[in-house]
Amino acid sequence: MATNKSASYRILSIDGGGIRGIIPLVILERLDTAMPGWRAGIAMYAGTSSGGLIALCLASGMRPRDILDLYMTKGAEVFSRSLWHEIKEIDDLIGPKFDSDLRLALCTAVLGTSLRLGDLAPDVLITAFDLDDRSQPDPSKRFWKAKIFHNMQTVDSKDTDVGEYAYRVAMRTSAGPTYFSSYDGFVDGGVFANNPSMCALAQTQDPRLAQPIQFESVRMLSIGTGFYPFHLRADESWGLAQWAPHFVHMLMDGVNEVADFQVKTMLTEKCYCRIRPWLEREVPLDAASQAGALRAIGTQIDIDSASAFIRTW
Numbered sequence: 211m212a213t214n215k216s217a218s219y220r221i222l223s224i225d226g227g228g229i230r231g232i233i234p235l236v237i238l239e240r241l242d243t244a245m246p247g248w249r250a251g252i253a254m255y256a257g258t259s260s261g262g263l264i265a266l267c268l269a270s271g272m273r274p275r276d277i278l279d280l281y282m283t284k285g286a287e288v289f290s291r292s293l294w295h296e297i298k299e300i301d302d303l304i305g306p307k308f309d310s311d312l313r314l315a316l317c318t319a320v321l322g323t324s325l326r327l328g329d330l331a332p333d334v335l336i337t338a339f340d341l342d343d344r345s346q347p348d349p350s351k352r353f354w355k356a357k358i359f360h361n362m363q364t365v366d367s368k369d370t371d372v373g374e375y376a377y378r379v380a381m382r383t384s385a386g387p388t389y390f391s392s393y394d395g396f397v398d399g400g401v402f403a404n405n406p407s408m409c410a411l412a413q414t415q416d417p418r419l420a421q422p423i424q425f426e427s428v429r430m431l432s433i434g435t436g437f438y439p440f441h442l443r444a445d446e447s448w449g450l451a452q453w454a455p456h457f458v459h460m461l462m463d464g465v466n467e468v469a470d471f472q473v474k475t476m477l478t479e480k481c482y483c484r485i486r487p488w489l490e491r492e493v494p495l496d497a498a499s500q501a502g503a504l505r506a507i508g509t510q511i512d513i514d515s516a517s518a519f520i521r522t523w
Contacts, residue, residue, distance in 0.1 A: 219253045219414060219427045220523055222268070223407040225466060226259030226400040227435025228386070228495030229285050229504065233487050234433040235264065236508025238274035241516065248520050254333040256410035258399040260435065260495075262336040262383035266376050267320050269330045280320065282505065285498040287312045306391045307496070313390060314381060321377040327361035328372030335360045335410050337399025338382040341392060356402045358409055359383075363420040389496060405469040407432045407484075411476065429523040430473065430482050431516060434466065436507065438489040483519035487511050 224234050241248060249268070257265030267277045289308055327334060336359040346352045359379045364370045371379075382396035403409050407430060414423040446452075474482055487507060493500055 217427065218251075218429045218523055219423050220251050221254045221256060221407075221410050221414075221428065221430040222249070222252050222265070223256040223405070223410050223430060223432040224258075224261030224264050225406070225432075225434045226257075226261050226383075226398065226404045228260050228389070229281065229289060229498050229501060230435035230493055230495060231260035231264055232278065232281050232285075232501055232504040233435050233508040233511070234261065234485075235274050235278040235281060236505055237433055237485060237487075237511055237513060237516075238268075239278060240509070240513055241520065242274060244513070244517055245520060251523075252332060254335060254410060254414075256335040256406045257383070258337045258404050258406045259384045259386060261406070261433075262338075262399065263317065263320075263380045265334060265336060266330075266380050269332050269334045270321060270325065270376065272320065277320070278505075280316065282501050284312075284316050285501050288316060289496040289498040307389050310381070310385070310390050310393065313384065314377075317377040317380040317384075321380060323375065323377060325376045326372060327359065327374050327376060327379065328370075330361055330376070333360065333362050335362075335406065335413055336379050336383050337403045337406050337409055338379070338385075338396040339399060339401050341395050341397060344395065356399070357382075357396065358413065360413060362413065362416075364416075364418045365420050366418065369418045386495070400465075403465060403469065405432065405434070405466040407473045408469040411473055428477060428481060430477060431519065431523070432470070432473070432482070432484040434484070434486045436487045436489045436493060436504075437466075438492045440492070481523070483516055485511065485513070485516055 255265035255269045264277055290312070338357045338359060339354065340357045341354050343352045343355055359371045359374060361372050362370060378394060381393040383399045385391065385393045385396060386398040386400065399406070411428065411430065414428055415425060470484055489507065493504065
């Protein structure tokens with residue numbers, strides 16, 4: 211874990227977004243080219259879902275270019291469906307859209323099976339949602355709740371997740387409901403923090419930390435996975451069947467914007483920068499066939515403001 215904090219505590223936060231994780235990876239590759247070595251000063255990698263996998267890979271030492279290559283070559287496999295799976299799940303009505311085996315193969319291929327969060331040099335923060343708090347011995351008091359995995363040193367060893375295997379955390383944060391089955395009793399952290407920036411900021415101020423982090427020292431670069439302008443008629447009077455297809459948009463866009471507002475207000479633009487890629491058309495989270503288009507989008511995003519921010523953070 212990171213023990214030597216520089217004058218600034220720098221955070222790189224990456225949103226969730228399935229295959230759209232290609233966009234922040236291209237942006238990061240471009241920043242690496244423009245400013246070689248800039249990521250050496252990052253104290254924490256934070257991520258949700260696809261962004262969580264990227265954060266863990268970056269913290270383990272992988273380059274954005276290498277992770278991008280995996281997304282481009284393996285994305286179609288992760289978001290693929292066998293004929294048997296389609297028959298078994300009856301067109302997604304009684305089971306997840308995709309099998310998790312190929313996703314597990316990808317997570318273990320990049321993170322191994324023995325790497326623990328405590329083995330990572332920078333701090334990491336990964337969101338997930340615990341469906342059943344099994345640590346509570348009284349079943350009548352158990353409830354589902356948000357879970358923040360991190361490897362930061364705390365006064366009490368019970369308040370950190372240094373012993374968790376990185377690949378299992380990656381599987382938990384990316385277990386998107388309806389897309390994949392739950393993993394270890396967890397589902398995608400995007401259900402409450404698709405943009406993990408506020409979670410990351412709050413974690414730096416946790417009083418349980420063994421090494422307090424001064425709020426004034428925090429700097430953050432937050433990268434989204436693409437925003438498509440979506441709206442509904444204001445006078446809709448729908449039931450569950452009509453609302454269901456729109457819940458994912460509402461969850462992602464709503465929490466993304468709230469987190470951005472909160473962090474921007476607290477840190478101010480001097481200490482915070484967000485890249486919010488604009489999409490000309492809707493790109494589903496599982497649209498692996500559009501990987502090339504997503505890569506092209508990433509190359510067109512203006513990174514000048516991010517570059518200027520990094521030079522002074």
